[in-house]
Amino acid sequence: MDFFNFEFLSEIFDFWLIRDIIRPALDIAILAFIIYRSYQLLEQTRAIQLIKGAQVIILIFVSAVVFRLDTLTWLMQTLFPGIIIGIAIIFQPELRKIFTTIGQRNWFGISSAVRKTHIESIINSVEVLAMRKIGSIIVLSRQVGLKNVIETGTQLNAELSSSLILTIFTENSPLHDGAIIISQDKIIAGGCFLPLSEQQDIKKSFGTRHRAALGLSEESDAAVMVVSEETGAISLAYEAKLIYDITLEFALKKLTEIFEIREDEEKSIEIEE
Secondary structure (H helix, E strand, C coil), X not given: CHHHCHHHHHXXXXXXXXXXXXXXXXXXXXXXXXXXXXXXXXXXXCHHHHHHHHHHHHHHXXXXXXCCXXXXXXXXXXXXXXXXXXXXXXXXXXXXXXXXXXXXXXXXXXXXXXXXXXHHHHHHHHHHHHHHCCCEXXXXXXXXXXXXXXXXXXXXXXXXXXXXXHHHXXXXXXXXXXXXXXXXXXXXXXXXXXXXXCCCCCCCCCCHHHHHHHHHHHHCCCEEEEECCCCCCEEEEECCEEECCCCHHHHHHHHHHHCCCCCCCCCCCCCCC
């Protein structure tokens, strides 16, 4: 029993191979992974602008210290707490997006679980909706829960099918004005209201559906398909981006990538509520 004591373990970890090679390599690998994932996360939001602004402020402060500009140094030290609070207020949506994404469970690229047949059912229904110019919003839930959005509509928990999607968005349907939420192989809810995007540079020609789709993609990791009532154009919103007027082939390919579905196998991706 004494063989497996702390002193023995300490001797193992002090062995030159572990101490001089394995531990430094592991340290560098973990740090590289964190930096890479952090950069990917920042790229998905306007927070990359925050980093650029912080670099400018740090450069000014360092210059003031190096050249002994006492007044500027005092000013920077005085304003620093206010700058931090201002950044938190201005970039509140981006910071929320960052912490929401950190809470996801797919940091290591573990695939989560809609089958390709489910994606194809959605694409088939979108084709008909676009052909008939029926306005619609279809939300595909991923890792971040959408409970607050689901509660704004009518819960269905119905089996996913193209015919049901078309029925929901029929003009006389009481649920046709809102969005439907799809999770796993279920249509969880219909007639749901989505948060509108606060982006200022969005095209003025975009209507409420497109702003709502973009807004949800800013606050969650969901993928949102939109069909325009005026033109029948198909759009896809994900990761705070909106791609307008896409083809069905592009939509199928992009959703397959987003949900990490392989072409050569029946692979499940877990989509959580």
